[in-house]
Amino acid sequence: MPIDLEVGGVYLPPIAQALLLALPIFLLLDWTLRRLGVLGFVWHEALFEGALYACVCATLILLMGA
Template sequence: MPIDFEVGGVYLPPIAQALLLALPLFLLVDALLRRVGVLALVWHPALFQGAVYAAICAALLLWMGVSA
């Protein structure tokens, strides 16, 4: 069971922790995909980036052991 954190008096449930942890990972993956040129090959780059962010969040939640 993941631990709930309190940062500066603000309660952070595990889903919020995963969303915050996924942001720097997404920025790294996005920079890599831009450098390689993958975003030029997809139909809708913003939709693709949203899907990549969602996949990173889902992977973090699975890794953290959060159940729905």
């Protein structure tokens, strides 16, 4: 079971930890997809990026629960 993390006297619940950890993973994926030209085939780029971030967050939350 994930535990709360204390950072500078502020407690971060597991969901906040997943959201913060997902950000660099998302940025790396986004950079990679841009370099490969995959985002050129996407209809709505901002919508795709939001969905990608949500998928990364959901994956991390599932992995943290295991």
